Amino acid sequence: MDADLIVVGLGAMGAATAYQAARRGLSVIGFDRYAPPHDQGSSHAESRITRLSVGEGPEYVAPVARSHEIWRDLEAATGVELLHQCGSLIVSPSSGSGTDGRWTDFVTATEAVAGPAGVPFHRLSTAEIQSRFPVLLPREGEVFGLEPSGGVVMVERAVSVQLELARELGAVTHTFEPVIDVEPDDTGVTVRTATRSVRAPRVVVTMGPWLDFAPLEDERVLSVTRQVVFWFELDDLEPFTTDNLPTAIWAGDRIEDYLGVFPIAPGTRPALKVLGEQFSETTAADTVDRSVSPEEIADFHERLVAPRLRGVTDRCHHATVCLYTTTPTEDFLIDTDPRSDRIAIVSPCSGHGFKHSAAIGEALAQGAAGEEPTVDLSPFRRDRFSTA
Ligand SMILES: Cc1cc2nc3c(=O)[nH]c(=O)nc-3n(C[C@H](O)[C@H](O)[C@H](O)COP(=O)(O)OP(=O)(O)OC[C@H]3O[C@@H](n4cnc5c(N)ncnc54)[C@H](O)[C@@H]3O)c2cc1C
Numbered sequence: 422m423d424a425d426l427i428v429v430g431l432g433a434m435g436a437a438t439a440y441q442a443a444r445r446g447l448s449v450i451g452f453d454r455y456a457p458p459h460d461q462g463s464s465h466a467e468s469r470i471t472r473l474s475v476g477e478g479p480e481y482v483a484p485v486a487r488s489h490e491i492w493r494d495l496e497a498a499t500g501v502e503l504l505h506q507c508g509s510l511i512v513s514p515s516s517g518s519g520t521d522g523r524w525t526d527f528v529t530a531t532e533a534v535a536g537p538a539g540v541p542f543h544r545l546s547t548a549e550i551q552s553r554f555p556v557l558l559p560r561e562g563e564v565f566g567l568e569p570s571g572g573v574v575m576v577e578r579a580v581s582v583q584l585e586l587a588r589e590l591g592a593v594t595h596t597f598e599p600v601i602d603v604e605p606d607d608t609g610v611t612v613r614t615a616t617r618s619v620r621a622p623r624v625v626v627t628m629g630p631w632l633d634f635a636p637l638e639d640e641r642v643l644s645v646t647r648q649v650v651f652w653f654e655l656d657d658l659e660p661f662t663t664d665n666l667p668t669a670i671w672a673g674d675r676i677e678d679y680l681g682v683f684p685i686a687p688g689t690r691p692a693l694k695v696l697g698e699q700f701s702e703t704t705a706a707d708t709v710d711r712s713v714s715p716e717e718i719a720d721f722h723e724r725l726v727a728p729r730l731r732g733v734t735d736r737c738h739h740a741t742v743c744l745y746t747t748t749p750t751e752d753f754l755i756d757t758d759p760r761s762d763r764i765a766i767v768s769p770c771s772g773h774g775f776k777h778s779a780a781i782g783e784a785l786a787q788g789a790a791g792e793e794p795t796v797d798l799s800p801f802r803r804d805r806f807s808t809a
Contacts, residue, residue: 423619424450426789429600431457433464434767435627437782440583443590445790454599458577462629466650470668471776472509472571474535474542480800482538487780508667509571515562524672528566542568556660556731605761623789629769630706630744644703646745652692652738680725692738713740745772755801
């Protein structure tokens with residue numbers, strides 16, 4: 422064998438896995454088709470929303486809570502800021518109505534998870550929103566919930582820090598070297614690239630939006646969609662910093678009305694980061710249109726930003742395309758390869774995986790090391806989709 426563990430794809434999930442395996446003393450070989458952190462997959466654009474009150478379901482609380490602990494440990498070890506707990510605000514259209522996806526009645530869904538998990542999550546009135554966050558423009562009928570312990574986690578920094586530590590601990594990473602085959606047999610798994618072939622008893626496949634590559638036919642349950650992230654210039658930065666503004670998940674009546682708001686964290690672009698969501702047009706990582714047109718920018722600002730935020734100009738500082746890879750229920754898919762339980766497969770987690778990635782990587786590394794995982798990943802097995 423060439424290593425104890427091979428990691429295919431070194432983005433959010435793969436970097437966490439490689440780091441956690443290396444710190445357990447496993448020998449690790451990692452491959453990536455680019456050199457992470459990069460802007461071609463799902464782990465770029467500075468920041469991600471994190472919240473312990475995960476309205477998507479109670480099974481998501483443990484991985485995000487453990488990830489917060491790991492990020493705080495990484496910050497202490499490296500001095501790099503990764504987590505800003507500026508609060509996480511959820512806005513739903515009037516209770517009971519609204520979006521046709523994950524955000525339907527999301528304040529109520531979040532409350533249902535927060536209460537039993539003991540996570541503080543408070544409803545706020547329209548007047549409280551207006552006085553605490555004057556740049557937000559609440560609309561009639563909307564309901565609000567705030568989790569003070571939510572906030573933003575820094576994406577590229579988290580990937581970098583974990584990869585650097587993994588390498589310091591002995592992990593060997595091959596960048597710009599795509600894996601073209603992962604083949605199990607009775608004694609191990611062979612991983613091939615155009616120039617080499619290596620073997621290990623265990624392999625973790627964390628290929629993000631490229632997960633639909635040939636040997637993994639059954640993962641075609643996943644669909645890839647183009648999402649655009651915008652940064653708009655501000656009249657005054659101060660009210661929009663992590664000191665003064667929480668993140669916002671701002672749902673509307675339809676999925677196209679969704680707005681995500683990311684306050685300005687220290688060391689990031691001096692502009693407000695916002696995004697929407699779309700699931701109607703699917704794409705592929707290698708063929709997606711990565712350009713963002715002036716019309717797309719103007720439409721987004723007019724439709725979603727101007728009616729909801731005060732002091733955000735229509736001047737676009739920067740825009741980028743990022744990829745969601747979703748399952749039919751928008752839940753995670755983390756399981757072994759149907760051909761062999763020596764191969765773990767991790768989906769890019771349907772547009773809400775980053776905040777859980779540190780703990781997912783830890784659990785995968787613990788599995789490879791023969792340890793009991795700190796966080797149980799069994800709720801995310803593929804059989805939940807056959808019954809969905
Ligand atoms: C716009 C946007 C907003 C989001 N917002 C949030 C949020 O607020 N909160 C949250 O928790 N999550 C959020 N997410 C989701 C989160 O970012 C993803 O769940 C997470 O980043 C996925 O990480 P990954 O490691 O699976 O994929 P990636 O980070 O894309 O990593 C996959 C890696 O595999 C490599 N690779 C691919 N093919 C091969 C191959 N053949 N051989 C070797 N390497 C290969 C790629 O180069 C890449 O580096 C968001 C995602 C997007 C796109």
